[in-house]
Amino acid sequence: MTSSTAHDVIRWERDADGIVTLVLDAPGRSANTVDAAFTAALDRAVDRLERERDDLTGVVVTSAKKSFLAGADLRELIAVPRERAADFLAANLAVKRTLRRLETLGRPVVAALGGSALGGGYELALACHHRIALDAPGSEIGLPEVTLGLLPGGGGVTRTVRLLGLLGALPTVLLEGRRHTPREALAAGLVDELAADPEELLTKARAFVRANPDAGQPWDTEGYRIPGGTPGDRALAPRLIALPAQLEKRLRGAPFPAPRLLLATAVEGAQVDLETALLVEGRYLTELVTGQTAKNMIQGLFFDLRAVTARRDAAARPARPTRRVAVLGAGEQAGAIARACAAAGLDTAVTEATEELAGRDVVVVAAPDEADPDHKAFEHVAAALDPDTLLCATSPAVPVARLAEQTGRAELVGLRFAGPADRARLVEIVRGPATGDAALARALDLARVLGRTPIVVHEGPGGSFVSRVLGRYLAEGAAMVGEGIAPASVEQAAAQAGFGTGPLALLDEVSLPLFRRTRGGAAPHPGDAVVDRMLDTFDRPGRAAGAGFHDYDAEGRRTRLWPGLREHFASAGAAPADPAELGERLLFAAAIEALRCLEEGVVASVAEANVASLLGVGFPGWTGGALQFATGHPGGPPAVAARAAALSAAHGERFAPPPLLAAKAGRGAVFTDG
Known part of the structure; x- marks a missing residue:
């Protein structure tokens, strides 16, 4: 040749x-x-x-x-x-x-x-x-x-x-x-x-x-x-x-x-x-x-996602690789985590007994937290483990800092799957104040083995990144119901804005009791009162119970919005809501909270914030993520800051532009890690 x-x-x-x-x-x-x-x-x-x-x-x-x-x-x-x-x-x-x-x-x-x-x-x-x-x-x-x-x-x-x-x-x-x-x-x-x-x-x-x-x-x-x-x-x-x-x-x-x-x-x-x-x-x-949409999507869904994945793959391999995993719990999430681990080729056991945990590289606690409000079970689990076994807590209602204090373990992280673990693309690795570098490396390695995209986060008031940003989206949808806006208009506005699931349907999926527990130290929100009333007055906790903002059939399929919403929350003579404004409120509610998380160090980079909002929160893909939404918005951060101020004047302090946004707007800068 x-x-x-x-x-x-x-x-x-x-x-x-x-x-x-x-x-x-x-x-x-x-x-x-x-x-x-x-x-x-x-x-x-x-x-x-x-x-x-x-x-x-x-x-x-x-x-x-x-x-x-x-x-x-x-x-x-x-x-x-x-x-x-x-x-x-x-x-x-x-x-x-x-x-x-x-x-x-x-x-x-x-x-x-x-x-x-x-x-x-x-x-x-x-x-x-x-x-x-x-x-x-x-x-x-x-x-x-x-x-x-x-x-x-x-x-x-x-x-x-x-x-x-x-x-x-x-x-x-x-x-x-x-x-x-x-x-x-x-x-x-x-x-x-x-x-x-x-x-x-x-x-x-x-x-x-x-x-x-x-x-x-x-x-x-x-x-x-x-x-x-x-x-x-x-x-x-x-x-x-x-x-x-x-x-x-x-x-x-x-x-x-x-x-x-x-x-x-x-x-x-x-x-x-x-x-x-x-x-x-x-x-x-x-x-x-x-056009701007393609630029947004390329930035968030390609460059930012690639950057986050590259950090995962570049992380140092731990001295003790993950081969044997135990999942403690008997619920739906425990089963999903076990399936994900088994599918990745890990030796996986599901158990409810702490005496069966010896010899495992990783123990994932997926037990319902409402049955153990003081988290005493974690102390018993920690005591039964080898000192270098990685202990993971999955519930967003369980503060990692408190668990670390109770157990005294450096080998402890929060492991928060954004959705059912066997289908979720994103996992949050929550680093507590005592979490060591070795534990973090092992958690990143576990995410790599599972084929999940991880972001490393800290917890602040109201939880970690996904729980905070998702919580504000859900709360804003509930607040709209409390204002007398037709629930169907709320769900439709979310769809037209590009969210995959409306806030009321997603509240049912998450469960209203879990939403109430995870709002923790977050600032009060008018949507909280609606959720409290749904639970305390109407006993409608969500899909698992067959009754929430929606009605459900025997197989758990949504059938319709609960008619009682109109009866108990509708305002007589209220003007029809503008779907575009409702969608904008939902977008800004989540984006502003994402900005606060970056500002407070809950998340470390713009890329991680964009990827987590897309894969973990369900922020609309056309935006490229919650921070790219601000960069790609017509007029950029200055226009976003101005609109946030207007929404704050109309709907409350929760929409006030965070200092980080105001600073970017003042300099004419955009949100980037470059």
Whole structure:
């Protein structure tokens, strides 16, 4: 095999059969990325392919990295301002012209995917005539751009619609942004073959080239029709009409522009020729890239999440790794923690007896705290353990500082899962005043083994970060009920603001007694009186009891808002509430508390605050997190401070801008760890 080093990002190799292998191999980087250097190198490589076409048998595109090709350089995308929209669109169309030249080369082109091909990486594969994926663990294939507020703009929408049809491409590949394993990608039609090992991958790729000298794209053949038809086809039109309604049902009015524009891109593009469809796609992508929502989502859901995960993975490995875990408790949370540990391959036992805890690396106490208000059980548990066994408390109503004082243990942390432990993505590691570095390292290692994203927090008045920020969201929703606002309007306003679950439904899930116990030293809130009345007067503690702000059936499914809310809390003659203002109150209530937590050192970084608010609180994804909400708000922190002051004047001191916000606003600064 002869080789040329003319292209540093894409290596050119040609064998004796005239098959050129383009090896993606960005120097000095662990992964290939669709950045300016790559697109320039690809353009040069296609130039050479066109010059030497008559002497070529075909082309194989592969990678020297563990992955095939990542998507666009997000740092480049997040920096594109609105005034550079025309330049961005021109650059996008230039890349598409290069890919179009590749797929119309007149020689077979095969993508040999030796690892993950996501976003722009898979779009390059789509511009090839045949796609073969290595059936490797951890490899992912797909177009997840919508999860970051974008759409596949390198031909991904245009080509998947022509490959799979509108109904084949839209629901899962495009609108959900699903990441497929190689076998799932084969079943979905995203790849054509699988290979068992790297050698077979290249062997199959070259075999396709030799067997298919006239290979081309199906959409370039005469008489080609999009599978399932175009929007104007009578058979497809009725089914297609349902897609916008299904999308709106899922979004519930929340301000996520990407799915809506993606749907428009696919439908409009299916009605025109391919070149025009690529232009439509580019224009809609440009609108998203230069808008604020994508910048928010990229910051919070990519850069901040990556920073938090990197800290977890960089933490020193403890001298005593976690292999044997005991979960003390018999409730739902204890079972969920045990399932999470067992799924991670840990030797896991669930018990209610302290005498069965010896020899365990970690003991997680998930017993209901209301049965032990003085936390005496922890003293008995601590006494039964080896001195270096890590003791974890899960209840947000159990102050870690008090437990440390009672037990005298440095090997003690709070371990707070944001939701059922077997499904929660985030875990708070609460560090008490006596928690040692060794205990912290072991807790981080446990989070790594469980595959959870951890944030290290301290407790302040009202609890740790998630309990405080979530508590303010829930309390504000309850306060609205107390003001006589229709409960359905409260829940709808939360949905339209982008929260996954309304505050009243979430109060029921958390349970009103737990909410009351965890509000602890937090400042009084008008929502507290509503919760007290729901418990003390109406005996409606939440979903587990079948009665809360909502009614529930025998299986625990929500059936309706409790009619008594209107009877007991409604204000006669009250003016209809503005859903936008209600949603704004919910957003500001949570964001202001997140700012206070950063100010007080409850959470140590902007990235951790954003990630914890997104994964732990359910703060709307379009904001990029509670602090990115302030940065990305129209007008930035100064406008947020001004609006907070106005809300404070209208609704109470709880909305007053914290000093940290006022200081940022005064300097014209934004919230960043940089």
